[in-house]
Amino acid sequence: MANVGINEFKNGMKLLINNEPWNITDVDMVKPGKGQAFTRIKIKNLKTGRVVDKTCKSTDKMQSADVMELDYQYLYSDGEYYYFMHPETFEQIEASKEAVGDNAKWLVEESICTITLFNEEPYVVLPPNFINMKIVDTDPGLKGDTSGGGGKPATLESGAVVQIPLFVQIDEVIKVDTRTGEYCSRVKD
Amino acid sequence: MSKIREYFQQQNVLEVETPILSSAGNTDVNIESFVADKIQSDYSNSYLRTSPEFPLKRLLCSGIGDIFELGKVFRKGEVSKVHNIEFTMLEWYRVDFDYCELIQDVERLFKAIFAAFEWPDLQSDIVTFKEAFDKALTVNIEKTTVVELNKLCENMDYSGSQLSYDEALDYLFATKVQPCFNKDSLTFVTEYPSSQAALAQINHNDMNTCLRFEVFFQGHELGNGYQELTNAEELLVRFKADNKQRVFRDLHQVCIDEQLLAAMKHGMPNCSGIAVGVDRLLMVLLNLNSIKDVLTFNANNA
Numbered sequence: 001m002a003n004v005g006i007n008e009f010k011n012g013m014k015l016l017i018n019n020e021p022w023n024i025t026d027v028d029m030v031k032p033g034k035g036q037a038f039t040r041i042k043i044k045n046l047k048t049g050r051v052v053d054k055t056c057k058s059t060d061k062m063q064s065a066d067v068m069e070l071d072y073q074y075l076y077s078d079g080e081y082y083y084f085m086h087p088e089t090f091e092q093i094e095a096s097k098e099a100v101g102d103n104a105k106w107l108v109e110e111s112i113c114t115i116t117l118f119n120e121e122p123y124v125v126l127p128p129n130f131i132n133m134k135i136v137d138t139d140p141g142l143k144g145d146t147s148g149g150g151g152k153p154a155t156l157e158s159g160a161v162v163q164i165p166l167f168v169q170i171d172e173v174i175k176v177d178t179r180t181g182e183y184c185s186r187v188k189d
Numbered sequence: 190m191s192k193i194r195e196y197f198q199q200q201n202v203l204e205v206e207t208p209i210l211s212s213a214g215n216t217d218v219n220i221e222s223f224v225a226d227k228i229q230s231d232y233s234n235s236y237l238r239t240s241p242e243f244p245l246k247r248l249l250c251s252g253i254g255d256i257f258e259l260g261k262v263f264r265k266g267e268v269s270k271v272h273n274i275e276f277t278m279l280e281w282y283r284v285d286f287d288y289c290e291l292i293q294d295v296e297r298l299f300k301a302i303f304a305a306f307e308w309p310d311l312q313s314d315i316v317t318f319k320e321a322f323d324k325a326l327t328v329n330i331e332k333t334t335v336v337e338l339n340k341l342c343e344n345m346d347y348s349g350s351q352l353s354y355d356e357a358l359d360y361l362f363a364t365k366v367q368p369c370f371n372k373d374s375l376t377f378v379t380e381y382p383s384s385q386a387a388l389a390q391i392n393h394n395d396m397n398t399c400l401r402f403e404v405f406f407q408g409h410e411l412g413n414g415y416q417e418l419t420n421a422e423e424l425l426v427r428f429k430a431d432n433k434q435r436v437f438r439d440l441h442q443v444c445i446d447e448q449l450l451a452a453m454k455h456g457m458p459n460c461s462g463i464a465v466g467v468d469r470l471l472m473v474l475l476n477l478n479s480i481k482d483v484l485t486f487n488a489n490n491a
Binding site for chain 1: 219
């Protein structure tokens, strides 16, 4: 992989550190008027989201990571792998359970997901920010209670559990924010 | 700008203008110049100045007396919240001043400028480089080895390649010592290690240090001054040492300023001089966080 001079760093560049790809989110220079310049970067681990500060000599070099972000359509899972298709080239790729991780519960067939390819393999799979999913189980709740003061847990098709208002019932389709796992609204057909 | 000119007029310091494009460049290992086509047949390139230091010193050698210049300078690759590649520098020289007298001169000028921006009267703190390290990190830099300094840097979030003695001091100074200065006063740091003398005289009372100082306010470096080296042979030695260091770092060899050396051989008066970054000073005076906020156009949209 290519070595990149630290003085060429920009936000959004991807680095390879301990065999993991990191995204640069902030770059600043610390330089005494006469003296060695240092570059301070904030980097975010693409998988864990952990943010770390690093300071190096501006003349040092670091390895860049071969990372690409592409949109793919989710097809299906065979229990071991998750299959996706590129919406234009129809090329299919398979993502491992590790790559999908906890986001498995937000995968709706045909939805467009953002896949981070690291060394051309799916590394992280991000579902769309909002998805629509049917409720398969929840307490019926009290009739006439529409105040929505409290909430109740509901199980969705994928097995995900979301807190919903009391008036929402089984078989209804709801919109969920996948970043927070929160209920947004009901979806009427 | 007008306050600066007013101050020097009162002090009888002459304003001069010197070339922005010169045949010789700055050899300083940590400063990169923009290189352009040659303008004189004896030199292989020309350079955009990184400071007006060399022509101003030639004028001093000619016996011009106290002088100042306000003008644009250029430093390749220097972009940050407090750096811009092209910036306005104020540089001035006082003949027969030692560096302590120059510090008083800087104080007077800064007080006049700060008052014009309705700041309360400023106090000044003067510490030596060594004392500053002792105070901020309880480290005696003269008794600490390179290995120990590297370890200290690593404990303080440094994660790059091995540092030399001076580089480690640079890192610790910029990231740990500088932020410790009293926010309400001007801080003058004096007697830098002689390995960081640049073009300052070596301290004859302590050969490990030199007669160089820097001035800081609210964590920002505002200026760098010297009691000037006046010996041409010693200057040539330092230029050559810089270029040698440049080979080692795989950097461009800078054309040495023969005309400055010739002038200095003829005789340079004892003097002290300082360069101040005007844009950064203005940024601090206006309580702004980014140098972009005081520039009409910055390096990203120039």
